[in-house]
Amino acid sequence: MNKFLILLIGTYFLAFVFNFMPALKHPDLDMGILNVLVTVLFMFLLLMYTKKGNRFLKLFSVFGVISSVIVFIIATFEHTMIGNGIFDISATMQYPFYLIFITPLFGGNILFDLSYSFYSLLMSLFYGVVFVLTAYSKKEHAKSVASFS
Template sequence: MKITWLISFILAFSVNLIPALKHPDSNMSFINLLTSGLFIIGMLVFIRKMSSHNKYLKVYLILGFLSGIIVYSIKTFDHIMMNYAALDIITSIQYPLYLVFTTPLFGINSLLDINYETFSLLTSLVYILALICTYKRIN
């Protein structure tokens, strides 16, 4: 079951990487939306089939939730952070978080067509709902 989720992650990441990096200048197709949907389905199937004490999945989902909030917050206050060197270094943390957690879901943005920081906040919602599903599975 882990391998299915991993394959869906790699597929969604690889198909959505270039559109996520070039947004809004890139054209997204139905394939991007399909791979993001497969990633979500793969994640939900993995949550349903996993053991109730899989802490790595919960850590991944919590990091996904936090990454969306961090990317949104950093981009929102980007104009303030650029004036200070220490804060400018902190802004570079958003790029790996964006790539790992937002890119696999970026095909959904073909329907929404919103900027990347708002979409990162939306992916936070997806990850927190998946996390709630893990706790609902336990009880």
């Protein structure tokens, strides 16, 4: 397995662990510089890994965009639709998406101090950038391989 991929996965788990409680308890729990540092490290390595044009990263970023938008939409309607049984059931599906895709990046919220729903929407833009860079990198890699053939 690629050493850079192992490093990326390790920083994902590191960012997840450090940002878990602040992401769940925001705005009641203060975030520190360590939360920001592990988030920035993970984001930096994720952006660096886009150069490889990895299909898994492309899929991960697509799910990141979709998940972030789902969290935003459900959280937006959560207060107005409270008590609706069907909506209550569908609202629970936002939590796994939030934990998987937003929690590792939540340290960056110290800069914005947004609600979790708006921060999720902001992170959908980040995942969109990762997707575009991955797709672009894959096309550039294919062009360079074709030119050497």
